[in-house]
Amino acid sequence: MPDWHDELSTLVHERHKALVGYAYLLTGRTKEAEDLVQDALVKTYTRKSTPEPGGAEAYVRRAILTIYLDGYRRRQRWSGIRHLVGSPEQTGGHESSTADHVDVATALDALTPRQRSAIVLRYFEDLTVPQIAEQMGCSVGTVKRHIFDAHATLQGRLGELTPLEPDETVDRFRPPSPAESLMSAPRPSEDPPPGAPPSPSPSAPNPTTSGSPS
Amino acid sequence: MSHDLRRSLADLARAGSAETTPPTEVVRTTSEIVDRRRRRRPVMIASVTAVSILTAGAAAAAVYSATQDDASVFPDRPPVTQTAGPTPTVTTEAPEPSPEPSVEAPPTEPVETDEPAPPAPAAPTLAQLDPAATFPQCGAAPVATPGSPVGLSLERQSAGPSDGAVDGIDVRAVNRSVMQLTAEVADPTLVLVQDGRVVGSLAQPGTTSVVSPLTNSISMFSGDIATSGCVPGADATVALPGGYYEVWAQQSWTVLDKVLEPQEYLRGPVTEVPDAFTASDLVGGLWVGEGGQPSTGPAPAEGWPAPVEWSYAFPGGVAIVWFALGDTPQEVHDATVAVESLGYDGRPILVGHCPADPSAALGRDPSTLGVGVVFADRASAESFVALSGASVLGIVETEPTCPGG
Numbered sequence: 001m002p003d004w005h006d007e008l009s010t011l012v013h014e015r016h017k018a019l020v021g022y023a024y025l026l027t028g029r030t031k032e033a034e035d036l037v038q039d040a041l042v043k044t045y046t047r048k049s050t051p052e053p054g055g056a057e058a059y060v061r062r063a064i065l066t067i068y069l070d071g072y073r074r075r076q077r078w079s080g081i082r083h084l085v086g087s088p089e090q091t092g093g094h095e096s097s098t099a100d101h102v103d104v105a106t107a108l109d110a111l112t113p114r115q116r117s118a119i120v121l122r123y124f125e126d127l128t129v130p131q132i133a134e135q136m137g138c139s140v141g142t143v144k145r146h147i148f149d150a151h152a153t154l155q156g157r158l159g160e161l162t163p164l165e166p167d168e169t170v171d172r173f174r175p176p177s178p179a180e181s182l183m184s185a186p187r188p189s190e191d192p193p194p195g196a197p198p199s200p201s202p203s204a205p206n207p208t209t210s211g212s213p214s
Numbered sequence: 215m216s217h218d219l220r221r222s223l224a225d226l227a228r229a230g231s232a233e234t235t236p237p238t239e240v241v242r243t244t245s246e247i248v249d250r251r252r253r254r255r256p257v258m259i260a261s262v263t264a265v266s267i268l269t270a271g272a273a274a275a276a277v278y279s280a281t282q283d284d285a286s287v288f289p290d291r292p293p294v295t296q297t298a299g300p301t302p303t304v305t306t307e308a309p310e311p312s313p314e315p316s317v318e319a320p321p322t323e324p325v326e327t328d329e330p331a332p333p334a335p336a337a338p339t340l341a342q343l344d345p346a347a348t349f350p351q352c353g354a355a356p357v358a359t360p361g362s363p364v365g366l367s368l369e370r371q372s373a374g375p376s377d378g379a380v381d382g383i384d385v386r387a388v389n390r391s392v393m394q395l396t397a398e399v400a401d402p403t404l405v406l407v408q409d410g411r412v413v414g415s416l417a418q419p420g421t422t423s424v425v426s427p428l429t430n431s432i433s434m435f436s437g438d439i440a441t442s443g444c445v446p447g448a449d450a451t452v453a454l455p456g457g458y459y460e461v462w463a464q465q466s467w468t469v470l471d472k473v474l475e476p477q478e479y480l481r482g483p484v485t486e487v488p489d490a491f492t493a494s495d496l497v498g499g500l501w502v503g504e505g506g507q508p509s510t511g512p513a514p515a516e517g518w519p520a521p522v523e524w525s526y527a528f529p530g531g532v533a534i535v536w537f538a539l540g541d542t543p544q545e546v547h548d549a550t551v552a553v554e555s556l557g558y559d560g561r562p563i564l565v566g567h568c569p570a571d572p573s574a575a576l577g578r579d580p581s582t583l584g585v586g587v588v589f590a591d592r593a594s595a596e597s598f599v600a601l602s603g604a605s606v607l608g609i610v611e612t613e614p615t616c617p618g619g
Binding site: 005012013021022024028030038046104105108119120123124126133137138161162 | 222243
């Protein structure tokens with residue numbers, strides 16, 4: 001049996017629930033979260049060089065985020081037609097959840113995938129803003145904007161939230177350096193000043209869309 | 215009392231994962247899928263590894279000429295001749311065609327394959343520069359569009375290619391305009407470029423889709439990369455000589471609607487977005503082995519110090535040999551290729567947090583991006599510099615505990 005199989009087995013037995021929990025926060029549905037985790041496991045262990053022992057979970061978590069964000073358009077298309085073929089999906093686990101779970105899950109559903117990812121990475125994964133930017137492949141300023149906008153949306157639905165920390169606030173602007181353009185997609189215009197309206201456009205579908213998902 | 219989002223999310227994650235498929239079943243089904251895919255695509259995975267690590271995608275064509283110097287410094291290693299092409303921006307004056315393919319095969323790792331690769335032609339001849347050809351046609355000079363409303367780059371976490379053609383390479387299109395665009399967009403055309411002309415291309419299926427990116431947001435597309443050389447005006451292909459190939463992308467956008475960002479987000483000039491435009495960029499590179507198949511690039515010479523895999527490096531104390539700090543895409547790209555030609559990982563590294571920006575230590579202006587080789591300690595880093603003789607910015611050691619790392 002190949003070595004990767006043992007590593008995969010160990011990872012799944014020890015960390016599957018944790019990975020599904022993370023994916024669940026992104027997708028809001030248990031079945032979809034399980035599929036997402038499996039896709040990420042396949043992506044991780046299909047690579048020529050499998051992760052170093054003990055390091056696989058980081059790869060899988062990153063793959064979960066990438067697949068989630070890249071697959072958004074496919075889900076969006078499905079969302080557009082699913083009312084024609086059946087009843088709306090139920091959010092797994094909500095029935096037995098506390099009211100707080102339902103409130104938070106519903107509030108998360110109001111976020112765009114990028115906003116949702118930023119919130120989950122910040123408040124569940126406890127990543128710093130620069131780390132989130134690296135994970136999401138965007139600039140620090142863009143992450144701050146996502147957190148700022150998401151925070152406003154969540155606050156409108158959940159009530160007062162713990163205030164944003166200084167490094168989460170949209171507090172500065174500088175034009176992106178050419179080098180930054182390589183790694184990220186910083187705004188070409190200035191970040192909004194504190195207190196600016198959060199959402200750029202009511203018709204905006206999402207900051208990230210997929211052209212032709214494979 | 216304020217809502218504790220951290221606690222709520224932790225509770226919600228637990229609730230959402232309370233009832234999941236048994237691990238044994240997950241392992242079984244996942245292993246079956248992985249086994250199938252590994253049997254299908256042992257060779258091509260290496261190519262996407264090489265491609266996806268190069269994220270240079272802004273405005274420059276690589277003109278990497280330092281390898282001849284490398285070869286002179288390392289007489290024990292075969293020279294790797296890199297692309298010497300036209301300038302990275304829109305080409306108005308075509309360079310002279312190269313009479314012969316100028317790539318000599320670098321030392322490469324054995325390519326994993328289930329079946330023996332077909333023998334390559336003895337003397338593959340790549341397409342010559344054709345001034346009459348239009349990019350991305352075979353033989354055409356590459357053209358970059360730095361002023362385009364959309365910039366193209368490779369997705370670093372790109373999906374792997376499958377057997378046959380390299381497909382599913384993810385390309386990011388960043389909306390650089392100040393407008394939200396709704397556009398019909400064709401999947402990008404990806405071509406291989408060497409010595410300033412297209413030498414590998416694939417016919418595109420012409421798949422189009424409609425996207426609506428906000429300012430500075432990203433749309434994802436998939437493209438194929440050729441794994442053989444093209445022949446101008448013919449469907450025939452030739453084997454690719456070993457070496458390094460640039461990957462260029464081109465994509466056509468037909469704008470259906472555009473909405474100016476709200477005033478509070480506008481700080482720069484409002485520039486018009488044409489109803490139809492084409493974006494082209496250098497997006498990365500591809501190493502090809504002697505067998506004409508994509509490879510992981512040269513292997514480190516024997517006896518050279520082992521690097522630390524940088525994904526796990528920064529929480530600990532390491533010594534980094536910096537080749538470049540991201541002043542321009544060109545510098546970053548050149549440094550990436552230079553590092554890879556030595557057999558090391560040349561992926562650009564985000565600096566500023568983990569690792570901290572080394573610019574001050576090196577007497578430079580602050581940076582956010584760099585290219586370096588990570589070693590466990592200074593002795594290894596110094597050994598690497600001495601062996602390579604490479605021109606580097608310097609060695610910077612990181613703190614044993616990287617904040618937040």
